[in-house]
Amino acid sequence: MVKEPVPPQSSISGRRRWVAPAVGVLLVGAIAAGYAVQHGKVGGVASKTDTAEDKKQPVQELAASDYTTVQARELSVMLPISGALAPLNQATVKSKVIAEVSETRVPEGVKVARGQVVMLLGTGDLQAKVVAAQATEEDAKAKLGLALKTHENNQTLLRQKFISQTAYDTAENNVDIARAALKSATAQLEIARHALDDATIRAPIDGIVSKRFLQAGEKASPDTALFSIVDLRQMLLEAQVPASEIPRVKEGQVVAFDVEGFDSRRFHGKVARINPAADAGSRAITVYIAVDNPDGALRGGMFANGGITLQQSAATPVVPLAAVHIDNGAASVFKIENGKVVEQPVKLGLKNEDEGMVSVLSGLTAGTRIIAIKHLDGIKPGTAVSLPQGANDKVQPDTKVATAQKA
The missing domain is CATH 2.40.30.170 (Efflux pump adaptor protein, beta barrel domain)
Incomplete structure (x- = not known):
């Protein structure tokens, strides 16, 4: 049996020493990678989503009363x-004669035209006065004729020296007296005729009868009010x-x-x-x-x-006084532009204290949305805002007459 050679102890120990650090490095790398994945970091770079959330500005939602839409209209300085x-034009018709009211033709509230008959007074006595005046005039005419004839005869007698100058002067004076008497009689006849005409009461102006002071059967005297017409x-x-x-x-x-x-x-x-x-x-x-x-x-x-x-003023943009900011004499408003509050310098015109409005000569146009309240919590230039959902643009209402002053 052949035995495999046993590697040297030093060689095995060296390999273990190399593998152990490598495994440690890999293990640390895996842990770091897992941490990066869990926290949204890869290779040490932050994700875009996390950055946007960290930097996102809070949006303040406005109430309907917090803003308004600028409208252009006239603004007046009024007292x-x-x-x-x-x-x-109004007239009170008065009687000029003494007579009884015989007929009233128009009641109150009825329109009348100038010259229209509105009342008749009794004419019996007035007609009698006209007849008497006519008789007086005829008598005066006859006397004047006689005086003229006598004067003519006396001229002939004076030339023939049958009468004295005094007698002639007397006859001439009688002519003057007769002429004066005739003029007086004629004038009296005119007065009587006018009085008869005055018994017919006519409207002096176009208008409406506002008051009838006498009824039929009542007696009128000179300066007695009969009708009022307006x-x-x-x-x-x-x-x-x-x-x-x-x-x-x-x-x-x-x-x-x-x-x-x-x-x-x-x-x-x-x-x-x-x-x-x-x-x-x-x-x-x-x-x-x-x-x-x-x-x-x-x-x-x-x-x-x-x-x-x-x-x-002419038709110019008009804003609430409460929306205007004054800083060192310079006026401005906070307008809403692209979802943010922007300070807009303006030049003011006429100011109406009672109405609470002021005209803007420059710096603002109709249709611009502005903050309507001067000191609104959390609102300043740069603030992100949103309008109420479904809110319509509010039109500044026209108000009635109010006293105004120039700004």
Whole structure:
């Protein structure tokens, strides 16, 4: 039997020494590889997903009241006013004669035309006065004729020296007296005829009968009110304005106002004139505003609340005052752009304190979304934001008349 040679002890020991470190290295490498796989690292490089998550910024969701969409519209500087409305043209028809009312033809609320008969007074006594005046005139004519004939005869007698100069002068004077008497009689007849005509009461203007003071059978005297007629096509609004504000009020300025009962309708007028004197008690000055009222919707006595337009901007972007930031005199707003808050410098125009709005002359366009609240927690330039799901763009509502000041 042949025995295999036994390797030297030193050779075996050397191989073991080499294998053991190699196995150790492989084991450490496997453990490291498993750790890298478990923690998303391969070859010492971090995965993109883990990096994005570490650096991802939190998104703040806005409520519907936190933002608004800028709209372009006019903004006005207005002076608040209030007062009562009255027809510009109105007339109270009064009697000029003493007579009994025989007929009233038009009741209250009915339209009448200028010259239309609205009432008749009794004419019996008036007609008798006309007849008497006619008789007086005829008598005066006859006396004048006689005086003229006598004067003519006396001229002949005077030339023939049958009468004295005094007698002739007397005859000539009688002619003058007769002429004067005829003129007086003619005038009295005209007065009687006018009085008879005045028994027929006519409307002095186009309008609506607002009041009938007498009924048939009642007696009218001179200056007794018979009818009141108003023309509603043009109204006058009388407003009391503080004397300190009068320098800003000018004729021709536009006025907008509301009247109770017309919630969905706004009325307009223009400053027609300004009273030159202040009221002794209130120290206010009356401003008269002309209002066209073609459909007659406005009535006398209605109370109006509105404002005089002292200044008005063109249609420019308008933002809430609460959205404006002022830093060292520079104005800016926070706009929402690509899901982030961006500070946008702006130049302001007219400011309306009561309405809470200000016009923007430059730096902003209509349709831009902006943060509507000045101090909103967590909101600053660079903040990522999101809008409510399904939220529509909010349009800044038009408001009613309010006092405004220039920014």
